[in-house]
Amino acid sequence: MPPRVLPSTVAEDDFGGYRSLFENAVEGIYRTTPAGRYLDANPALARIYGYDGPAELMAALTDIAHDLYVNPADRDRFREILERDSVVRNFEARVYGKNRDIIWIAENARAVRGSDGRLLCYEGTVQDITERKRAEESLRLAAAVFETVGEAIVVTDARRHVVAVNAAFERMTGWNGAEVIGQPCDLFAIEMIGFAEMNEVWRLATTSGLWSGESWARRKDGDPFPIALALSAIAGEESGADRYVLLVRDITSHRRDEQRIRFHASHDSLTKLVNRRTVMESLADCLERAERGGERLAVLYLDVNRFKDINDSFGHAVGDELLRQVASRLKACVRASDIIGRLGGDEFVVVLPSVADHSTAEVCVSKVLYAFAEPFVINELELFSSTSIGVALFPDDAENAESLLSRADAAMYHAKRNGHAFSCFDADMDRQVADRVNLENDLRHALADGQFSLAFQPKVDFHKGCIVGAEALIRWRHPERGQVSPALFIPVAERAGLIGAIDDWVLGQACDQMAQWRAMGLDIPAISVNLSPAQFHDGRLKDKVKAALARAHLPTHLLELEITETMMASDVDRAIEILSQLTALGIKVSLDDFGTGYSSLAYLKLFPVSALKIDRTFVDDLPDDAKDGAIIASVVALARNLGFAVIAEGVETQGQADFLAEQGCAVMQGYLFSRPVDADAFAHLLAHGLPGLKPRWS
Numbered sequence: 001m002p003p004r005v006l007p008s009t010v011a012e013d014d015f016g017g018y019r020s021l022f023e024n025a026v027e028g029i030y031r032t033t034p035a036g037r038y039l040d041a042n043p044a045l046a047r048i049y050g051y052d053g054p055a056e057l058m059a060a061l062t063d064i065a066h067d068l069y070v071n072p073a074d075r076d077r078f079r080e081i082l083e084r085d086s087v088v089r090n091f092e093a094r095v096y097g098k099n100r101d102i103i104w105i106a107e108n109a110r111a112v113r114g115s116d117g118r119l120l121c122y123e124g125t126v127q128d129i130t131e132r133k134r135a136e137e138s139l140r141l142a143a144a145v146f147e148t149v150g151e152a153i154v155v156t157d158a159r160r161h162v163v164a165v166n167a168a169f170e171r172m173t174g175w176n177g178a179e180v181i182g183q184p185c186d187l188f189a190i191e192m193i194g195f196a197e198m199n200e201v202w203r204l205a206t207t208s209g210l211w212s213g214e215s216w217a218r219r220k221d222g223d224p225f226p227i228a229l230a231l232s233a234i235a236g237e238e239s240g241a242d243r244y245v246l247l248v249r250d251i252t253s254h255r256r257d258e259q260r261i262r263f264h265a266s267h268d269s270l271t272k273l274v275n276r277r278t279v280m281e282s283l284a285d286c287l288e289r290a291e292r293g294g295e296r297l298a299v300l301y302l303d304v305n306r307f308k309d310i311n312d313s314f315g316h317a318v319g320d321e322l323l324r325q326v327a328s329r330l331k332a333c334v335r336a337s338d339i340i341g342r343l344g345g346d347e348f349v350v351v352l353p354s355v356a357d358h359s360t361a362e363v364c365v366s367k368v369l370y371a372f373a374e375p376f377v378i379n380e381l382e383l384f385s386s387t388s389i390g391v392a393l394f395p396d397d398a399e400n401a402e403s404l405l406s407r408a409d410a411a412m413y414h415a416k417r418n419g420h421a422f423s424c425f426d427a428d429m430d431r432q433v434a435d436r437v438n439l440e441n442d443l444r445h446a447l448a449d450g451q452f453s454l455a456f457q458p459k460v461d462f463h464k465g466c467i468v469g470a471e472a473l474i475r476w477r478h479p480e481r482g483q484v485s486p487a488l489f490i491p492v493a494e495r496a497g498l499i500g501a502i503d504d505w506v507l508g509q510a511c512d513q514m515a516q517w518r519a520m521g522l523d524i525p526a527i528s529v530n531l532s533p534a535q536f537h538d539g540r541l542k543d544k545v546k547a548a549l550a551r552a553h554l555p556t557h558l559l560e561l562e563i564t565e566t567m568m569a570s571d572v573d574r575a576i577e578i579l580s581q582l583t584a585l586g587i588k589v590s591l592d593d594f595g596t597g598y599s600s601l602a603y604l605k606l607f608p609v610s611a612l613k614i615d616r617t618f619v620d621d622l623p624d625d626a627k628d629g630a631i632i633a634s635v636v637a638l639a640r641n642l643g644f645a646v647i648a649e650g651v652e653t654q655g656q657a658d659f660l661a662e663q664g665c666a667v668m669q670g671y672l673f674s675r676p677v678d679a680d681a682f683a684h685l686l687a688h689g690l691p692g693l694k695p696r697w698s
Ligand SMILES: Nc1nc2c(ncn2[C@@H]2O[C@@H]3COP(=O)(O)O[C@H]4[C@@H](O)[C@H](n5cnc6c(=O)[nH]c(N)nc65)O[C@@H]4COP(=O)(O)O[C@H]3[C@H]2O)c(=O)[nH]1
Pocket: 457, 472, 473, 474, 485, 486, 487, 490, 503, 506, 530, 531, 532, 592, 593, 649, 650, 651, 652, 669, 670, 671, 672, 676
């Protein structure tokens, strides 16, 4: 725009014929002294600056540099230019309005000089360019947002040809602007969406102004990726969309997170196998398919034998690694279409969706058993572990997922109890499962109904030919079932949380009985009581023991507690602390079933126990089994060296007793000497001695 300056010929205070132009101009017009005082100002200038009229403006702004300019240095620049060039064109600056609001102005001015060249004044015009500046600012802002925003932006014309893309688009897709501008918008992975759907998206955006949702885009290398898309139609001056703006967010990682969340919800985090819920859902689907196709389906229910012992003995990290290795061995045994899941703990399930009969399932069972034959190597430890497997078939054994699984479980339980590697379900097992459940219910009443009693089995010194102790063993006479073995109901009581009350009862009863025998003048050195793991870890154990002894007025050294190796394994320090508290009272503790757990010999020497009790399984095949013989000899030597007494349990034959005695294990317990008997019968044994047991050596 050419500078609008007043003609220089106009006298300082005389606008001549231009006065009306001056008064009515749209632009502000002024004349100022070089020092910065208004000589004249037109109404438009007053309007621009927010004053009621020129007089008010001129009275208020007596020092233009400081009263008007937001940045007084602008005025210095303005003057410099004028003094140098005599003219200023489009000089933009921010000035204060009357209300201290900031206005952008553009000035054109010139220096007016007299005929002698002396500077008389400045005169010029002012335009309010605030609106334009604001528009420029928001354009600049929009451009900055366009370039810096994380979302890709594509602008197309009405024909959907690309007009502009931002830097994020280039980063996201690998295309650069020059390659796509002017081209039809080819952002979408049509193969993932379909033409019809894509056209519908454009149509909806055109008719309603905006479509937003999830879709698919394609990168330059052809890779499709999921996007969140907002497609806006920008209306032009004429009817219809003039431009489209596509705001695109790459949601690949979001999808990945979703997948991860879905995976965690449906899989077991330790083994990465599907979890129980997913097994049940997949099994239900497989059953539907098998039913439609008239096919059979097999469910294998597995658990890892003695897993709890391994976990307790070697710690959870080893237990976890064992489960991981079991999972990967199982995967190698089945086809990809079969389902393998972890139900929790050490229980796994394999679903074979299409089997001809039991024999097909048994092929898989053999593979699994074979997979367990090799030791599991964990942290340089070689662990031999085995599995028990239960098999149930659809539709033969059950018709829905829940009962098929529970029947495979019953078959597994049956296999385990009978020492078999696997069992196929039969109807009898259902009864056994029901029995187990009923047993638990009945156990809840047994204590209150006085159905328990104690039996006592003598511990004898084979050389001296006398009774040196009694082991108290619980007996349960069920009103309908008759005698129920503790081997059967103790584990049920443990699982049902009833063992604590039962153990307390046994402890109290055993102490009372010992006191009664003593009152009858029948002396024995000790009575031993089995402790369950729950009781061993009960913080109140010491007090309970003290209370039971005190009630029976029994010296503490007469009580012996039998604990198993596995109770010691999980937290050795804590176990030593518990044992120390007990032995400090004067109570003896013996390690029952010795040799069947995973005793660490290094720890053994730290345990304040008084005796090792050699498990029956090592005695059973004596004296013929050379290996068992060697184990007995080693345990006896170990006990002697560590200062422990040693006792063998389950002695049934004279040959076993002779062998044990020869090895230096003189204290024994077993049917050879006496079965567990009731208190009266035991009193008789104490009074008259065991028939056939004679002192051999003095
Ligand atoms: N084959 C054979 N067996 C013999 C021989 N001599 C003794 N037995 C049996 O072996 C078991 C020895 O007890 P245990 O190893 O502590 O094993 C016990 C113990 O773990 C548990 N138990 C028994 N009574 C109690 C109790 O009062 N409290 C707790 N917590 N557990 C108990 O139940 C298990 C089984 O107890 P019982 O059936 O009474 O079985 C007893 C006993 O009757 C023998 O020469 N040959």
